[in-house]
Amino acid sequence: KAGVTQTPRYLIKTRGQQVTLSCSPISGHRSVSWYQQTPGQGLQFLFEYFSETQRNKGNFPGRFSGRQFSNSRSEMNVSTLELGDSALYLCASTPTGTNYGYTFGSGTRLTVV
Amino acid sequence: KNEVEQSPQNLTAQEGEFITINCSYSVGISALHWLQQHPGGGIVSLFMLSSGKKKHGRLIATINIQEKHSSLHITASHPRDSAVYICAVSRTGNQFYFGTGTSLTVIP
Numbered sequence: 001k002a003g004v005t006q007t008p009r010y011l012i013k014t015r016g017q018q019v020t021l022s023c024s025p026i027s028g029h030r031s032v033s034w035y036q037q038t039p040g041q042g043l044q045f046l047f048e049y050f051s052e053t054q055r056n057k058g059n060f061p062g063r064f065s066g067r068q069f070s071n072s073r074s075e076m077n078v079s080t081l082e083l084g085d086s087a088l089y090l091c092a093s094t095p096t097g098t099n100y101g102y103t104f105g106s107g108t109r110l111t112v113v
Numbered sequence: 114k115n116e117v118e119q120s121p122q123n124l125t126a127q128e129g130e131f132i133t134i135n136c137s138y139s140v141g142i143s144a145l146h147w148l149q150q151h152p153g154g155g156i157v158s159l160f161m162l163s164s165g166k167k168k169h170g171r172l173i174a175t176i177n178i179q180e181k182h183s184s185l186h187i188t189a190s191h192p193r194d195s196a197v198y199i200c201a202v203s204r205t206g207n208q209f210y211f212g213t214g215t216s217l218t219v220i221p
Contacts, residue, residue, distance in 0.1 A: 033209070037154075043199065043211040056208050088154050102146065104156040 002026065004093050006105035013112050018079040021108045025072050025093030029103070031055075032074040034066060037088040037107075046089075049074050050096070081112045116140045119200050119212035126219050132187040134215045136200030139181065147174050147185050148199040150214070156199075159185070190219045 005024040013019050025032050033048035033056075045058040049068035066076040072093075078085055088109050092102040118137045126132050138145070147159040160167050160174040162183065167174050171190075176183040187194055200212040 035209070035211075042213050043201070043209075045209040045211075048208075058208070090154075090156060092156075092158075101161050102158045104148075104158065106153075106155045109154065 004105035023091035029093035116210040117212040136183045142202040146201040
């Protein structure tokens with residue numbers, strides 16, 4: 001059974017640009033959540049999607065957005081990139097999102113220069 | 114104040130030692146998770162607990178809901194257990210709060 005796939009694995013962008021990251025969950029998993037990990041702040045919850053609807057959102061500015069497609073694949077977008085957005089972005093999937101185990105992807109390492 | 118506190122921050126052990134990592138939380142939760150992150154970033158979900166105790170191989174996780182405390186134990190530690198262990202709690206609707214992690218190094 002394929003795991004959670006995140007693409008791309010590495011990305012370098014310039015300040016002010018925008019970026020789109022992709023997450024393909026395990027087949028049958030309908031919930032996809034996104035996290036940002038930085039050395040200073042650790043892991044932080046960005047948002048969670050279930051059946052194409054955002055169910056929860058962490059405390060991040062509106063530059064961070066996401067969506068989920070009918071096949072449960074999810075994308076997150078960061079607009080007007082700042083140096084502080086450099087981080088490892090992880091997604092995780094779970095069947096329904098409540099009290100089921102989570103499977104994480106390997107992450108996308110974004111560097112903003 | 115962090116909703117999830119872990120201790121210790123760093124831990125060095127000799128191969129074969131019994132290891133305990135502690136996690137305390139201050140919010141109501143639907144579940145508590147123990148995660149393992151190796152260098153390079155990939156995260157593996159080790160346990161999800163809402164009560165009691167779970168065991169998987171040499172790993173044991175316990176939770177005390179009344180005391181809002183969980184422990185992760187590693188028996189007969191091995192160098193391949195070297196990783197960062199992260200405690201996280203999920204609330205209704207998948208709002209996650211993460212501890213800052215415990216960096217474990219097991220020396221042969």
